[in-house]
Each structure stands twice: as structure tokens, then as C-alpha cells.
Amino acid sequence: MAQKTAPDSTRRSERSRRAIYDAALALVGEVGFSKMTIEAIASRAGVGKQTVYRWWPSKGDVLLDAFLDLGGQAHAEANKDGEGADTPYEIPDTGDLEADLKFVLRATVDELVNPKYDAPYRALAAEGMLNPQLGAEFVERLLEPALQLYVKRLRAAQEAGQVAPDVDPRIALELWTGPVAQRWLQRTGPLTHEYADRLVEYALHGITPR
Amino acid sequence: MAQKTAPDSTRRSERSRRAIYDAALALVGEVGFSKMTIEAIASRAGVGKQTVYRWWPSKGDVLLDAFLDLGGQAHAEANKDGEGADTPYEIPDTGDLEADLKFVLRATVDELVNPKYDAPYRALAAEGMLNPQLGAEFVERLLEPALQLYVKRLRAAQEAGQVAPDVDPRIALELWTGPVAQRWLQRTGPLTHEYADRLVEYALHGITPR
Amino acid sequence: MAQKTAPDSTRRSERSRRAIYDAALALVGEVGFSKMTIEAIASRAGVGKQTVYRWWPSKGDVLLDAFLDLGGQAHAEANKDGEGADTPYEIPDTGDLEADLKFVLRATVDELVNPKYDAPYRALAAEGMLNPQLGAEFVERLLEPALQLYVKRLRAAQEAGQVAPDVDPRIALELWTGPVAQRWLQRTGPLTHEYADRLVEYALHGITPR
Amino acid sequence: MAQKTAPDSTRRSERSRRAIYDAALALVGEVGFSKMTIEAIASRAGVGKQTVYRWWPSKGDVLLDAFLDLGGQAHAEANKDGEGADTPYEIPDTGDLEADLKFVLRATVDELVNPKYDAPYRALAAEGMLNPQLGAEFVERLLEPALQLYVKRLRAAQEAGQVAPDVDPRIALELWTGPVAQRWLQRTGPLTHEYADRLVEYALHGITPR
DNA sequence: ACTTAAACGAGACGGTACGTCGAGTCTTACC
DNA sequence: GGTAAGACTCGACGTACCGTCTCGTTTAAGT
Numbered sequence: 001m002a003q004k005t006a007p008d009s010t011r012r013s014e015r016s017r018r019a020i021y022d023a024a025l026a027l028v029g030e031v032g033f034s035k036m037t038i039e040a041i042a043s044r045a046g047v048g049k050q051t052v053y054r055w056w057p058s059k060g061d062v063l064l065d066a067f068l069d070l071g072g073q074a075h076a077e078a079n080k081d082g083e084g085a086d087t088p089y090e091i092p093d094t095g096d097l098e099a100d101l102k103f104v105l106r107a108t109v110d111e112l113v114n115p116k117y118d119a120p121y122r123a124l125a126a127e128g129m130l131n132p133q134l135g136a137e138f139v140e141r142l143l144e145p146a147l148q149l150y151v152k153r154l155r156a157a158q159e160a161g162q163v164a165p166d167v168d169p170r171i172a173l174e175l176w177t178g179p180v181a182q183r184w185l186q187r188t189g190p191l192t193h194e195y196a197d198r199l200v201e202y203a204l205h206g207i208t209p210r
Numbered sequence: 211m212a213q214k215t216a217p218d219s220t221r222r223s224e225r226s227r228r229a230i231y232d233a234a235l236a237l238v239g240e241v242g243f244s245k246m247t248i249e250a251i252a253s254r255a256g257v258g259k260q261t262v263y264r265w266w267p268s269k270g271d272v273l274l275d276a277f278l279d280l281g282g283q284a285h286a287e288a289n290k291d292g293e294g295a296d297t298p299y300e301i302p303d304t305g306d307l308e309a310d311l312k313f314v315l316r317a318t319v320d321e322l323v324n325p326k327y328d329a330p331y332r333a334l335a336a337e338g339m340l341n342p343q344l345g346a347e348f349v350e351r352l353l354e355p356a357l358q359l360y361v362k363r364l365r366a367a368q369e370a371g372q373v374a375p376d377v378d379p380r381i382a383l384e385l386w387t388g389p390v391a392q393r394w395l396q397r398t399g400p401l402t403h404e405y406a407d408r409l410v411e412y413a414l415h416g417i418t419p420r
Numbered sequence: 421m422a423q424k425t426a427p428d429s430t431r432r433s434e435r436s437r438r439a440i441y442d443a444a445l446a447l448v449g450e451v452g453f454s455k456m457t458i459e460a461i462a463s464r465a466g467v468g469k470q471t472v473y474r475w476w477p478s479k480g481d482v483l484l485d486a487f488l489d490l491g492g493q494a495h496a497e498a499n500k501d502g503e504g505a506d507t508p509y510e511i512p513d514t515g516d517l518e519a520d521l522k523f524v525l526r527a528t529v530d531e532l533v534n535p536k537y538d539a540p541y542r543a544l545a546a547e548g549m550l551n552p553q554l555g556a557e558f559v560e561r562l563l564e565p566a567l568q569l570y571v572k573r574l575r576a577a578q579e580a581g582q583v584a585p586d587v588d589p590r591i592a593l594e595l596w597t598g599p600v601a602q603r604w605l606q607r608t609g610p611l612t613h614e615y616a617d618r619l620v621e622y623a624l625h626g627i628t629p630r
Numbered sequence: 631m632a633q634k635t636a637p638d639s640t641r642r643s644e645r646s647r648r649a650i651y652d653a654a655l656a657l658v659g660e661v662g663f664s665k666m667t668i669e670a671i672a673s674r675a676g677v678g679k680q681t682v683y684r685w686w687p688s689k690g691d692v693l694l695d696a697f698l699d700l701g702g703q704a705h706a707e708a709n710k711d712g713e714g715a716d717t718p719y720e721i722p723d724t725g726d727l728e729a730d731l732k733f734v735l736r737a738t739v740d741e742l743v744n745p746k747y748d749a750p751y752r753a754l755a756a757e758g759m760l761n762p763q764l765g766a767e768f769v770e771r772l773l774e775p776a777l778q779l780y781v782k783r784l785r786a787a788q789e790a791g792q793v794a795p796d797v798d799p800r801i802a803l804e805l806w807t808g809p810v811a812q813r814w815l816q817r818t819g820p821l822t823h824e825y826a827d828r829l830v831e832y833a834l835h836g837i838t839p840r
Numbered sequence: 841a842c843t844t845a846a847a848c849g850a851g852a853c854g855g856t857a858c859g860t861c862g863a864g865t866c867t868t869a870c871c
Numbered sequence: 872g873g874t875a876a877g878a879c880t881c882g883a884c885g886t887a888c889c890g891t892c893t894c895g896t897t898t899a900a901g902t
Contacts, residue, residue, distance in 0.1 A: 451684065452759060452760060453760055454761075485824070500711050508809065542759055542760070545759065545816065546756040546757070546759040547756070548759050548816065549752055549755065549756040549815045549816065550641050550662060550663055550664060550752065550753060550756050551664075552817070555816060555817055556817070558816075559816055559817065559818055563816065567818070581839065582838060582839075583833055583838060583839070583840045584837060584838065584840075586730045587837045590819070590828070591809075591825065591828055591832065592827075592832060592837045594808070594809035594812060594813070594818075595808075595809065595829070595833065597808075597809075597812065598804070598805075598807075598808030598809030598810070598811065598812040598813075599801075599804035599805065599807075600808070601811070601812050601816075602804060602807065602811050603804070603808075605759045605760065605815075606718060606758065606765060606768075606773065606775075606811075607762065607765055608769055608773065608774070608804075609800070615801070618798070619801070619804075619805070622797070622801065622802060622805055623805065623832070623833070623834075623836065623837060624836050624837060625836040625838060626832075626835040626836030627793050627794060627797045627802045627805070627834060628792060628793060628834050628835060629792075629793070630794075630840065
């Protein structure tokens with residue numbers, strides 16, 4: 001396959017890469033995704049346009065990498081005082097499924113509401129809907145790993161008999177992630193801790209009388 | 211409020227309006243929302259650019275109106291043979307809540323999968339996430355009316371004792387609309403009748419053992 | 421030949437015509453000829469665009485009529501106290517050709533420098549250079565009548581033996597009108613009374629030693 | 631003076647510059663100045679609009695440069711066979727002032743009548759009358775240099791005693807350039823060799839009897 | 841330490857679309 | 872039927888970015 005003489009990533013300027021991430025995240029917050037231009041990113045990063053085009057095919061991809069990097073940094077930050085064992089991304093398992101799910105979902109809500117994450121994450125979600133290639137990458141690298149944590153926790157709950165054995169965890173988790181995503185992205189209602197709790201309750205016990 | 215000498219809508223050309231709707235819907239299907247330009251809409255509709263700009267502030271707004279018109283037409287079509295009483299938008303109430311919900315949700319899935327609706331609806335959803343003004347209009351005029359049908363049906367079910375009285379219908383409905391929206395928009399999994407059925411079952415009875 | 425049903429000038433609105441003249445003259449002074457638009461003229465005159473288009477083919481023609489009207493008014497004004505005999509446009513004949521020419525040429529200079537006349541007259545001259553049709557009308561209705569006054573005066577001078585009999589007056593007059601026009605239109609030098617005097621002297625007596 | 635980050639002229643595309651000149655000169659001849667658009671120039675030159683706007687503020691300026699370049703080319707052409715000494719722009723001095731002036735003025739008339747030069751030159755002259763900034767440049771770069779040749783020749787004639795010592799050459803030359811300009815630009819009469827001769831005669835010897 | 845080739849900053853280039861303005865035509869309602 | 876008003880199609884405006892393409896200038900590997 002004849003690519004356009006693919007760039008040599010070993011000689012890549014780390015300095016420029018970081019500057020581009022910073023510029024992209026700043027701009028998406030300041031002017032929004034659709035008004036964020038590659039020229040503006042380059043100019044703000046003090047970088048030539050070609051340096052952006054050399055490494056990313058579109059502004060969406062720049063933002064995706066920038067956002068993943070942001071997440072990586074945050075995680076590294078949270079663990080920098082640890083002795084060595086890296087705290088994994090994990091849903092707690094206290095034995096009380098309902099409490100554990102509420103705890104995590106509340107944290108998710110907090111994050112989605114945080115402007116620092118909202119702007120880029122929302123932009124990526126929206127862009128991914130129209131651009132299947134970007135959307136696939138978004139889901140694969142960002143969304144699905146997070147959802148798999150629920151799968152793992154639900155499997156444990158099934159083994160503990162707290163979830164019916166014939167329930168498909170991959171579907172079950174959508175009972176609360178779907179609604180939260182919808183409220184967040186489409187602003188169809190307030191996104192609060194109370195709302196998160198209610199979703200978990202309804203999902204676990206159903207809405208029909210017992 | 212000093213607008214730029216608002217145009218006189220009584221003198222508006224119906225011909226142009228329809229042509230613009232058709233062009234917008236065709237283009238969003240053919241080239242996608244982001245590559246759809248106002249110039250292309252105007253040109254395809256055989257209309258001056260100014261005529262588009264005179265009546266809509268952005269291509270998103272054009273598409274929203276075009277899509278609403280499309281829905282209106284479809285509904286009118288479906289009722290043109292009726293005696294006179296307009297069949298309302300309504301969720302059937304056969305007494306069997308689960309069956310009724312599955313029926314409607316399957317229909318929703320079919321519609322979302324239909325390319326005729328998918329392209330514009332998806333574009334509007336995505337655009338509405340980045341543009342709060344458009345998003346609000348999208349929700350108010352398109353999404354919320356549909357969701358309210360579930361509220362009504364769930365209220366009836368509550369009166370019939372089929373749904374617990376302390377359940378909030380506006381939240382409950384999101385147990386299935388949220389997941390469907392997520393699968394559809396973010397392509398996180400297959401969107402099938404089986405999936406729809408499963409969501410309704412989980413939502414009604416919960417995922418914990420009974 | 422089927423014209424577009426030529427308008428009936430007997431039913432023409434005098435009110436509108438005057439308002440259009442005023443608007444055109446005001447605008448050419450305020451924003452210049454090229455930024456003066458027919459829409460602006462109509463709007464300022466409180467008149468529909470069609471009323472302008474019905475009676476004039478271009479903004480140049482509007483301005484030409486407006487300027488001719490302005491000249492007519494000025495002349496009427498100058499004669500409104502007269503007993504009845506209309507003072508004709510005429511170059512004085514005191515018997516002293518040089519003095520008479522200097523007098524008239526100084527007056528011409530004063531007029532060309534007067535902003536009230538400069539803007540429209542200059543616009544018409546320039547436009548007439550690029551648009552032969554307008555140019556011909558400009559020359560025929562505005563310029564040539566003025567030049568013919570010199571022809572008449574020079575003929576009288578020839579009869580009085582003050583101008584060589586083989587001199588062509590129509591060419592001779594250009595010895596001073598040409599230079600004045602050039603200085604005025606192309607701003608190649610100061611346009612003063614002294615300059616006017618000098619031109620007349622050179623033209624009458626030549627620049628070679630006598 | 632804070633310009634908009636003035637472009638770097640060392641990186642300018644010579645190819646584009648020439649193509650733009652050619653397009654501008656062709657267009658002004660074909661459709662006239664007022665119907666010549668910057669879009670058409672760019673399109674015909676196979677150039678982006680921005681490349682025109684980057685280097686010139688208006689179509690008038692483009693045409694001025696194009697015309698100057700045309701003159702430069704013509705002059706270079708005329709001298710390419712020379713040994714090295716560039717034939718200067720110069721009015722011949724045969725000792726016979728009248729003959730020399732007639733010779734040059736006839737050549738001027740020929741040039742003004744040549745369609746190749748008429749269209750752009752006329753357009754520049756007319757545009758310069760309405761746009762003082764362009765007019766100043768036109769006079770300074772195109773008109774005045776030509777007029778100064780007459781000043782030089784007349785000074786020589788004064789030294790030779792063929793022109794009265796108190797005559798101002800800068801004014802004297804207008805006795806024939808002014809009329810020629812007027813006939814040419816305003817089409818007030820035929821522009822012929824005979825006319826040119828007559829003007830020189832009148833100007834040199836005056837129109838009064840000797 | 842020196843060479844050398846790739847990445848880099850800068851930004852000009854041919855394009856496309858933007859959103860606005862005005863041209864000239866046409867329609868509506870009024871007088 | 873002329874008029875004021877203004878919506879219409881069309882085309883050009885001047886601007887903003889696109890993605891590509893030179894230009895020198897770092898800069899880091901491999902001699």
C-alpha cells in the first residue's frame with residue numbers, strides 16, 4: 001500500500017504534540033467544535049499547519065487524541081503517590097450492587113457536568129455520530145472500555161446471585177448509561193445525583209409492582 | 211427587539227419553501243450533514259441563496275423544519291382516507307403494557323433504521339448537541355412530544371395498577387428510549403427487535419431475581 | 421418592435437421624480453458614484469425601486485437628468501427677478517477677447533471646484549468615458565452646449581479681427597478647456613484663477629517669442 | 631502602520647502574477663472595466679481569488695500594474711536588440727520644435743486609438759477620476775512621467791530661444807495634451823494627425839493674428 | 841564533531857463556501 | 872395604470888479555512 005511516505009514517528013516533536021493537544025482542548029472550550037479550525041489550533045500551538053496535517057487526518061482526530069491524553073494524565077495524576085501498584089479503572093465491589101452502581105453513576109454525572117470534560121467529550125460524541133470512522137474510534141477507545149467495567153461488575157453480581165442469571169450484562173448496563181447519555185447530550189432533563197439513583201433503582205427492580 | 215427588518219411571511223413563496231425542504235433532505239442523505247452547504251441547497255432548489263438566508267439562520271434550522279414537514283406529511287398521508295377524525299399520535303392501550311411498549315419500540319427501531327429518516331434525524335440530533343439553541347428546538351418540537359406519549363401510556367398503566375404508583379413515568383420511559391438512542395446514535399451495538407423487547411422486559415421487571 | 425409597454429409619462433409622479441433627483445445628488449456627494457446604488461436612491465427618495473427602473477436605465481442616467489435639472493434650476497433662480505427676457509447662457513462680449521475669456525474661464529474653475537457640482541459632474545464625466553452611450557448624452561446635453569458658447573464668441577472675435585481668420589474656433593477653444601478639464605479630472609495640478617489666466621494668454625499669443 | 635500581516639513578497643508566485651496581468655488586460659478589453667470582476671480575473675488566470683486580494687486592494691490597482699507591466703514589456707521589446715544602452719523614453723530634439731512636437735503627438739494619438747491600449751488606459755483614467763488614491767497613482771506612475779518629457783524638451787527649446795523665456799513649460803504642454811485627452815476620453819471630436827498638428831501650431835503661435 | 845535527511849515554522853497557493861449586498865424582475869395591495 | 876413595498880433569482884463581493892505545496896531552519900541519528 002503506497003502511503004504518502006508515512007512520517008517517521010521516532011523523530012516526532014513531543015513539544016509540538018503537547019502544544020497541539022493544549023490548543024485543541026482550549027479552543028473547543030472557547031469557541032466550540034464547529035468553529036475550531038485547524039489553522040487556529042496550529043497558530044495557537046505555535047506550530048505549522050503541516051505539522052497538524054502530518055499526524056492527524058482531521059480536527060476530530062486531534063481532539064480525540066487530546067482528550068485521551070487528558071484522561072491519561074488525570075489517571076496518572078491520581079496515582080502518582082501510590083507505591084507502585086497502579087490503581088486500575090474499576091467499579092468497586094462492596095457486595096452491595098445497588099450502592100456500588102449509584103456511587104459510580106454519580107461520579108459519571110459529576111464528570112459529565114464538569115465543563116473541562118463536557119466540551120470536548122460532547123464534541124467527540126456528536127462528531128462521532130456523523131462520522132462513522134471517528135465514531136467507531138470514539139466508542140472503541142473511550143466509551144466501550146468504560147462500559148466494560150459495568151459488564152465485569154454485573155458478572156460478579158450474577159455470580160453472587162444478585163442479578164438474574166439470564167440477564168445480558170451488556171444490555172443491562174444500558175438501562176442507566178443510555179438515559180444518562182441522553183439527558184446529557186440532548187439536554188432533555190436535569191442530570192443530578194437523584195436522577196442517577198432513581199435510574200439504578202428502576203433498573204434493578206423494575207417499574208412494575210412486586 | 212430590533213431585527214433586521216423581519217421579512218413579511220405572508221408574501222413568502224410556498225414553492226421555494228418546499229423546494230428547499232426537498233433539497234435539504236436529499237442532500238443530507240447524499241453527502242451528509244457536514245458536507246451539505248447552503249449554496250448547494252439553494253442551487254438544487256433552484257432558489258437564490260438569499261431566500262434561504264432570509265428564512266433560516268443556519269442549515270441546521272432548515273433541516274429541522276424540513277424534517278418536521280416530512281413528519282407532518284407522513285402523518286397527513288396516513289390519515290387522508292379517514293372519515294374526518296384525525297388519528298392522533300398515540301401509543302395503543304390493549305391492556306397489556308408490555309406488549310404495547312414492545313410494539314411501539316419495535317416501530318421506533320424500524321424508523322431509526324430507515325435511511326430516509328436516519329440521515330436527517332441523526333444530523334439534527336448531533337447538531338443539537340453542539341448547538342444548544344437548535345438542540346432545544348429539536349427536543350421541544352421533535353423529541354419531547356414523542357416521549358410524552360409514553361408518559362401518557364405509563365400513567366394509564368399506573369391507574370390500572372400495572373406500574374408501581376411511586377414511579378416517575380418521565381424517568382421510567384428513558385429506561386428504553388435512552389438505550390435505543392445510544393445504540394442508534396453511537397452505534398454501540400445492533401439495533402434490533404429482539405433488543406427492543408429485551409429492554410422493555412428488563413425495564414418492567416428489573417434485572418434482579420424476583 | 422415590442423418594447424416592454426413603454427410607461428405613460430403623462431401619469432408620471434412629479435413628486436417622485438424630484439425626490440429621486442434630490443436623493444441621487446445627495447448620495448453622489450456623500451458616498452461617491454460607485455457606492456451609490458439604485459436601492460439607496462429609491463429608499464432615500466421614499467420610492468419603490470421599480471419607479472426608478474421604469475424611467476431610467478441606469479444610475480448614470482438618473483444622475484445626468486438630476487444634474488441637468490440642477491443646472492436648469494440654478495439658471496431659473498438667477499433669472500427669477502428678470503422682467504421677462506430670459507438671460508441667455510452667453511459669454512460676454514466687451515470687445516476685449518482676452519478679458520472676456522479669462523472672466524468666463526475663472527467662473528468655470530470656480531464652478532468645478534464647488535463641491536456641489538464637482539461630485540456629480542465628475543461622476544458623469546468619468547462614467548461617460550466608459551459608457552459611450554452615456555458619454556454621448558453627456559457631451560451632447562451638457563458639454564457641447566457650453567463649448568458652443570466659446571465658438572460663438574470666437575467667431576465674433578474673428579469678425580472683429582482679433583482672431584486669425586484661418587483658425588478653427590472649435591479647436592481653438594480646446595486650448596483652454598482641455599487643460600482645465602485635465603487638471604480638474606485627473607488632478608494633475610492646482611486649478612486656480614492664475615492658471616486659467618495663463619492658459620488664455622498662452623492660447624491667444626502662443627508660446628514662441630513674438 | 632499596522633497592516634494585516636503584510637504578505638511576504640519574496641515568496642510570491644511570478645507565474646500567478648503574470649497570469650493575472652494577462653487576464654486583467656484581456657478582460658478589460660472584452661467586457662469593459664465595470665463588468666470585469668475580480669472573480670473573473672482569478673478564474674481566467676487559474677488562480678484563487680485570495681491570491682488577487684493578497685497583492686492588490688482593488689481591480690483598478692490590478693489593472694494599473696498590468697498596464698505598467700505592459701508598457702515595460704513593450705519598451706523592453708523595443709530595446710532587446712540594442713547593444714546595451716537602453717533607449718530612454720525621450721522626445722527627439724532635431725532642433726525643429728514644431729516638427730518634434732507634432733511627431734510625438736501624432737504617435738500619442740496613434741497609441742490612444744490602438745484598442746490594445748485604449749481599453750485599459752481609458753478605464754484607469756476614468757477610475758482614477760472617481761478614486762483619488764488610484765488617480766494619484768495613475769498620474770504619478772503613468773501620466774506625469776510622460777508629461778515630464780515635454781517639460782524637458784520645452785526647456786531645451788527655451789534655451790535655444792525657440793520658446794519665450796517666461797513661459798512655464800509644465801503649463802504650456804497642457805495646451806496640447808489637455809485637448810488630446812479630452813477628445814480621446816470624452817469623444818468630443820475626431821482624434822487625428824491633422825488635429826494633433828493643428829494643436830501644436832495653435833499652441834506655438836497663438837490664435838491671434840501676428 | 842560532522843553530515844544529512846526528516847520534521848519543523850511559516851505561509852503562499854488553488855479552491856470552496858461563507859454570509860452580505862445589490863441588480864434587475866416580478867407580485868401584491870393601494871390610490 | 873402608476874405606485875410603495877418588498878420577495879424573488881442571480882452574481883459578485885471580500886473573508887475564512889481547507890488541504891497541498893514550497894521554502895529556509897532546526898534537530899537528532901548515524902556516521
